[in-house]
Amino acid sequence: MARRPAVVTIADVAARAGVSLSTVSRALNGNPTVDPALAERVRAAAAELDYTANPLARSLVSGRTQTIAVVVPDLANPTFQTILRGLGRAAAADDFHVLVSDSAESVDAERTLATTTRRRTDGVILCAPRMPQPDLDTLAATLAPLVLVNRTSGDVPSVRADYGAALRAQLDDLRRLGHRRMVHLSGAPGSASSAQRAAALDAFAAAHPDIDLHRLPCGVDADAGAAAADAVLASGATAALAFNDLVAIGLLDAVRRRGCRVPDDLSIVGFDDIPFARFTTPALTTAAVPAEDLGREAWARMSALLAGEAPPPSLTLVPEAAVRATSGPPPA
Amino acid sequence: MARRPAVVTIADVAARAGVSLSTVSRALNGNPTVDPALAERVRAAAAELDYTANPLARSLVSGRTQTIAVVVPDLANPTFQTILRGLGRAAAADDFHVLVSDSAESVDAERTLATTTRRRTDGVILCAPRMPQPDLDTLAATLAPLVLVNRTSGDVPSVRADYGAALRAQLDDLRRLGHRRMVHLSGAPGSASSAQRAAALDAFAAAHPDIDLHRLPCGVDADAGAAAADAVLASGATAALAFNDLVAIGLLDAVRRRGCRVPDDLSIVGFDDIPFARFTTPALTTAAVPAEDLGREAWARMSALLAGEAPPPSLTLVPEAAVRATSGPPPA
DNA sequence: ACGCGGGAGGTAAGCGTTTCCTGACGCCGG
DNA sequence: CCGGCGTCAGGAAACGCTTACCTCCCGCGT
Numbered sequence A, B: 001m002a003r004r005p006a007v008v009t010i011a012d013v014a015a016r017a018g019v020s021l022s023t024v025s026r027a028l029n030g031n032p033t034v035d036p037a038l039a040e041r042v043r044a045a046a047a048e049l050d051y052t053a054n055p056l057a058r059s060l061v062s063g064r065t066q067t068i069a070v071v072v073p074d075l076a077n078p079t080f081q082t083i084l085r086g087l088g089r090a091a092a093a094d095d096f097h098v099l100v101s102d103s104a105e106s107v108d109a110e111r112t113l114a115t116t117t118r119r120r121t122d123g124v125i126l127c128a129p130r131m132p133q134p135d136l137d138t139l140a141a142t143l144a145p146l147v148l149v150n151r152t153s154g155d156v157p158s159v160r161a162d163y164g165a166a167l168r169a170q171l172d173d174l175r176r177l178g179h180r181r182m183v184h185l186s187g188a189p190g191s192a193s194s195a196q197r198a199a200a201l202d203a204f205a206a207a208h209p210d211i212d213l214h215r216l217p218c219g220v221d222a223d224a225g226a227a228a229a230d231a232v233l234a235s236g237a238t239a240a241l242a243f244n245d246l247v248a249i250g251l252l253d254a255v256r257r258r259g260c261r262v263p264d265d266l267s268i269v270g271f272d273d274i275p276f277a278r279f280t281t282p283a284l285t286t287a288a289v290p291a292e293d294l295g296r297e298a299w300a301r302m303s304a305l306l307a308g309e310a311p312p313p314s315l316t317l318v319p320e321a322a323v324r325a326t327s328g329p330p331p332a
Numbered sequence C: 001a002c003g004c005g006g007g008a009g010g011t012a013a014g015c016g017t018t019t020c021c022t023g024a025c026g027c028c029g030g
Numbered sequence D: 001c002c003g004g005c006g007t008c009a010g011g012a013a014a015c016g017c018t019t020a021c022c023t024c025c026c027g028c029g030t
Helices: A010-017 A020-028 A034-049 A057-064 A076-095 A107-119 A133-143 A163-176 A193-208 A221-228 A230-235 A247-257 A275-279 A292-305 B008-015 B021-028 B036-049 B056-062 B078-093 B107-119 B131-145 B162-175 B192-207 B222-228 B229-235 B245-257 B274-277 B291-306
Strands: A067-072 A097-102 A122-129 A146-149 A158-161 A180-187 A212-217 A239-242 A267-269 A286-288 A314-319 A321-322 B069-070 B099-103 B123-129 B144-149 B158-161 B181-186 B212-215 B239-242 B267-269 B284-289 B314-315 B320-322
Touching: A010 A020, A010 A034, A020 A034, A057 B056, A067 A076, A067 A230, A076 B099, A097 A107, A097 B078, A107 A122, A107 A133, A122 A133, A133 A146, A133 B222, A133 B320, A146 A212, A146 A292, A146 B320, A158 A221, A158 A292, A163 A193, A163 A239, A163 A267, A163 A321, A163 B144, A180 A193, A180 B036, A180 B123, A221 A230, A221 A247, A230 A247, A239 A247, A247 A267, A247 A275, A247 B158, A247 B274, A275 B274, A286 B036, A292 A314, A321 B284, B008 B021, B008 B036, B021 B036, B069 B078, B069 B107, B078 B099, B078 B123, B078 B274, B078 B291, B099 B107, B099 B274, B123 B131, B123 B291, B144 B229, B158 B291, B162 B192, B162 B239, B162 B267, B162 B284, B162 B320, B181 B192, B181 B229, B192 B212, B212 B229, B222 B245, B229 B245, B239 B245, B245 B267, B245 B274
Parallel strands: A067 A097, A067 A122, A122 A146, A146 A158, A158 A314, A180 A212, A180 A239, A239 A267, B069 B099, B069 B123, B123 B144, B144 B158, B158 B314, B181 B212, B181 B239, B239 B267
Antiparallel strands: A097 B099, A286 A321, B284 B320
16 A cells, blocks of 8 residues: 655655656746646645645745744733734734744743744744833844834834823823822833833923822832722822723722722723723723734834735824723812 | 845844854854854844844744644634633733634635635634534645634544533523523524523423423624513513623613513513623623633633644633522512 | 774754746747 | 748756765874
8 A cells, every 4th residue: 555655845846747846836936937738737736645745844945934923922811812812813813923922021931932933933022121222222233124113213114102101191081080199000011111201200200290299100010000909098199090901900990899989989991991990889980902903013113024025114102091980080 | 234134134234243044043043063153243233233033934944834824713702802802911911812703604705714824824723613513524634733612523632611511501591590481592593502502492491391491592792682672571581581791781771671670570581791781780691611721721722733642632611600699589 | 003882063864835036838029 | 941030949058055975184003
């Protein structure tokens, strides 16, 4: 009994069709210089043998892998998941594969992963990298083609949400509602959005000296938000602005457990508008970061880069306010 | 000015160290037959040139890519995200990369993605595939090494949660609480868990003929849960068992908006214990599927397979009941 | 002093493609 | 009728690496 070869190569197809390797390659790649009848014969042979070109060998010679790498700080973060989903689907539509790595919020891992995954892919998308700007600038030089999400570096194409503008809008809304003591729960110091937010806070504080705007260091997840509950309540603030929805949700739950009524005693606003923000009680007021769009747009830029075209200009989306039920006037 | 070669190859290192290609390869791969002093010289040359072996070329000859493929039905589903995270981190710890694809709940995409990604990786992990059993069996034969999550096929190593057992426990709990009219919101017909759940429902119905157990077709997300609210209320059931937490959350929110008190008027139990289940109001009673463990264990099996060892036996984890506040006795 | 064994490093053969270059053939024009 | 040119297919190099195999040299034993 004829043992089926473990793997069928282009040579098998060539033998079957009675032509040379190069002809098979040309025929299967649609090279027009091959006689149509011959091409058909080759295709038939390939089909009978169930042949598909080995992508590795192909990549080695062509220098292209049809794969891009994405590095995110934490796969458990709903925002990154959504970005990844938009990105992944857009890339898949263009027949590209996605290699994801989770840097576990570690700057070292970020650098290492970016470098090693870059070597086996055609480009890298760094999603909200936490590393300091100089490090990012240095690294960026070695990574091209590179697209950044929520960070910028030189003229690297990027897409990002304007955290500063959205935070400013939130602060203004709360001020208009009458709040005069507010607290901001800041997270992930490395993230670019932190800088934007800090600037927005500074500007607001300067513009409204009558308002007591306190800043409370905090983590980036629900536990961190819960842990900050006592400090928030002790601060006497009538409104809390959380780094993200996770923090807001943790805080919301924790203060309610302590008997604090939201929004009557304390207004809470989140950031990101994760899918669950609608389902908290009360429904969370937040700023809707269009994460899926960010992912899609990031791919659009990478795709242009890979095609050697000029990428679309860097994009800054302003998150839209999603005013729901955790914000309201301060207690009288 | 000496132009730096775009890419430094093993030949450059060999020239720099004044040795042959093979010696460089051996030295860098820690082959003990190379003289320690020479090895050191090679390593030094490699370091000066900032050389790293081209993974593609290496893969082509070695036949190993240090990469595995994972196919999930929907990246937006928190359970798959968690599985992916456990899997990704475990694989990363073993210096493996992960190529993820989102099949968008499409059976066709599932098959195609599995096949094409398999070719550029060392193995595939199919996460909760939706395709019918015969298709899965056929496909499985061409995919080895393969690991299945939440499905089985022949003697393919697998890890899964025992949805049937957990659902049985939920049903028993509700019965003990006194519920006599219950409704089950079933989702994703293709999924293996649906079969297990159907069997559990059948068995329960047979064992407790006095209980009215109704089944309501439903989708798999929060919107589907919300859409089912009227039907659930109209059914007169005092307890609703949702296909997953997303459905439960949508339902919970929708019935509360209609003035229904949970759990006083209606008990609701979810499934999966997604991170947000703790934060609904009231906190959602659910069954805790250890998704991160599933991911980690899936990798353990793949890892063994790749090492040519016998994989650990297929694993079935029984989700633990997470009794919180959406379940209670039926109204009197 | 010579042969032989063993160890270290070099040579070259792949891995499976793509692609450049060459050669054969046929056709057309001179 | 012959030369030249265009077309199409084959040969072979190249992509960057690993590894089997072979050579060379050294040291030992007789």
